[in-house]
Amino acid sequence: MRVVEQVPGSGGPASSVVGDAVGDHLVGFYDDEGHLERAVVSFLTPGLEQGGAGVIVATPAHRTRFVTALRRAGVDVDDALADDRLVVLDASDLIEAFLRDGTPDPDEFRRSVGDVMARAGQGGRPVRVFGEMVALLWERGNVPAVIALEDAWNRLADEHPFALFCAYPIHAFDDSAAAEAFRAVVDCHSHVLPSEALDDDGGPNTSARLVALLEQQANAERAERDRLQVRQGELEAELERLRDLDRLRNEFVSMVVHDIQSPATVVAALLELLRSNWASLPADAVEEHLATALESIRRVERLTSDILTVARIDSGQFSYVLxxxxxxxxxxxxxxxxxxxxxxxxxxxxxxxxxxxxxxxxxxxxxxxxxxxxxxxxxxxxxxxxxxxxxxxxxxxxxxxxxxxxxxxxxxxxxxxxxxxxxxxxxxxxxxxxxxxxxxxxxxxxxxxxxxxxxxxxxxxxxxxxxxxxxx
The missing domain is CATH 3.30.565.10 (Histidine kinase-like ATPase, C-terminal domain)
Known part of the structure; x- marks a missing residue:
């Protein structure tokens, strides 16, 4: 494991992530979502700006946050997505693609994740990957799967060179009994980026591994005294969830309006055509125009049916006549x-x-x-x-x-x-x-x-x- 040097006055280890090379496997720990956001953006942005590729494997909330932050940082996100230089995936769904009986299947991992790496790295592009699948497995209490997945990432790097940045919320290690597993996680990585909690003076970190281990132990002891802060964290998470729901609602409304407006425009145009030219149009042309209008109406019917079905299922008011x-x-x-x-x-x-x-x-x-x-x-x-x-x-x-x-x-x-x-x-x-x-x-x-x-x-x-x- 190499030592990570912090830049004085940079606001913590996030800025040092920028210089890491293909083949590096970093792990970061964070208390604050903003700190994680800065670290991920500073890790991905230089590669994307230099024609490389970035892969984000994260929760829905984090995916939204990181993509928004990349836009703020000046990255042309839409162009990168269209050119497969930015690939954004759901961490939970990707886990299910290769997890078998609670354990990562090496072949399925190589197929599912390797395909993503090959797609991002086409043409020899350098690839930087941020992933938090290991963090989700840790939250499930599946520590053996965490270690196996970290090892699988390391093996995959031999086939598809990339730089990988994994992140864990430091509160995941609150239990002092997690010390041994924490050490195993740290040992899987080439760099360790401690969280912002130990970054008060901005000075160089001369022993990242030791700092991370001490931080875990201190955090476990601190957690025993700070349980009253749990409720605040829950409320902040709920606020973040509500913001995500509001964003999804706005995007959905925009899509629905477009998908209703398009066939409605077609129907209006065809009816006007028929009204103005009814006497001169041959029967087969009339039939064709009416068929097109009917299919447009059916598209709207299918869309509204799907919307109503999803709404009733989500509200628990849906029933079946079996x-x-x-x-x-x-x-x-x-x-x-x-x-x-x-x-x-x-x-x-x-x-x-x-x-x-x-x-x-x-x-x-x-x-x-x-x-x-x-x-x-x-x-x-x-x-x-x-x-x-x-x-x-x-x-x-x-x-x-x-x-x-x-x-x-x-x-x-x-x-x-x-x-x-x-x-x-x-x-x-x-x-x-x-x-x-x-x-x-x-x-x-x-x-x-x-x-x-x-x-x-x-x-x-x-x-x-x-x-x-x-x-x-």
């Missing part, structure tokens, strides 16, 4: 509806002797319509969308396959999150509000099933969900 039904008939209804609305070729394959399932017919129809609409949206005209029902012992599987653009592995992590929007690599434009797949996941799980995706860029996607069989 009964024994023939799933094939529901699938046929969905296929016919989307086929008629889009004119696309959709094939259905199902055994003739399907057992009845236990499900809500209306919600099954909503799930299938969302998946089929998505398949059509992200595949070219002339390609085939296929729906297949597979009978198993205690459930049926519904597969919706397309021959479209596919989805990169790193994008699959956040695919079913609300407001997560796919990017079409053909035009680099975000499409839709991101509620369709989130709604489908909630409805499938609410009926006792689960949903997942198998996809590769350029090879199409297969969305699969399960439906329990009815009791016989």
């Amino acid at each position: 009964r024994s039904l023939d799933l094939r008939s529901v699938v046929e209804q969905a296929v016919t509806g989307v086929r008629d609305a889009t004119g696309r070729h959709i094939e259905l394959s199902a055994p003739s002797d399907l057992a009845p399932v236990c499900a809500d017919a209306d919600r099954q129809l909503q799930v299938l319509t969302n998946l089929l609409t998505n398949a059509v949206k992200f595949s070219a005209e002339g390609t085939v969308v296929t729906v297949a029902i597979e009978q198993q012992t205690d459930r049926q599987l519904v597969h919706v396959r397309d021959e479209g653009i596919g989805i990169a592995r790193n994008e699959q992590v956040a695919l079913f999150l609300p407001f997560s929007r796919l990017h079409d690599r053909r035009d680099r434009q975000a499409r839709g509000t991101g509620l369709g797949l989130h709604t489908a996941k909630a409805l499938v799980e609410g009926q006792g099933g689960r949903i997942w995706v198998d996809s590769e860029p350029g090879k199409g996607s297969t969305f699969t969900y399960t439906v329990p069989l009815a009791d016989t």
Whole structure:
């Protein structure tokens, strides 16, 4: 482990993060969110400004905070995101991509995280990574997984060179019994950046490892006397959460207004065209214009349906009418509806002797319509969308396959999150509000099933969900 020199008058170790090289593995501890923000920005900004890449793997609150701070620091965030020089991922979702039985699976870690590193480092760009997956695992009490993940990062650096900055809230080590595990965490890193609590004089830190160990012990003792401050911390965290919710609400309202305004504009223009030229338009042109207007209205209907469904699920007011039904008939209804609305070729394959399932017919129809609409949206005209029902012992599987653009592995992590929007690599434009797949996941799980995706860029996607069989 190398010693980290603090710059006098710089406000702490955050400024010293800037000079770290590819291959370095830093760990920082923080009391204050502002201190963490400054450290992360000072770590990522120089690389991004010099044409390198940055990766942020963090909680939703921190992702928002760091991206906002990078903008304030003068980084062209939108350009970096569009060029894959800035990759922002959810720490919890990425953990689930490689955690198996509470332990990081080395192969899954190499695939999921290695893909992200390869994407960011394309063209030989130097990569700087900030991650707090280890901090989340520590908060869960899974210390062995923390150490294993730190080691996995170190091994991955041999394949995809990068500089890595991990951060832990110092209060995570309040318990004096955590001293041994704390030492193990420190030993996994090449640099140690103690928190702002021991940075009063701004002088050089001559033994970062010793300072960090002493800080942990002092903080554990201090925590025993300062429990009354817990409530204040909880209130600050709640305030931060409310700010994030307010930001999400504003972004969502903007997206919804856009996604309603666009089809409304189309309908208004077509109606004006028909009103002004009704007598001179041939019948087939009238039919085409009316079909376009109808599809625009249906887009608004699907959007409002998804919004209402998500709102009712989130408020706990959503219920299901579960009964024994023939799933094939529901699938046929969905296929016919989307086929008629889009004119696309959709094939259905199902055994003739399907057992009845236990499900809500209306919600099954909503799930299938969302998946089929998505398949059509992200595949070219002339390609085939296929729906297949597979009978198993205690459930049926519904597969919706397309021959479209596919989805990169790193994008699959956040695919079913609300407001997560796919990017079409053909035009680099975000499409839709991101509620369709989130709604489908909630409805499938609410009926006792689960949903997942198998996809590769350029090879199409297969969305699969399960439906329990009815009791016989």
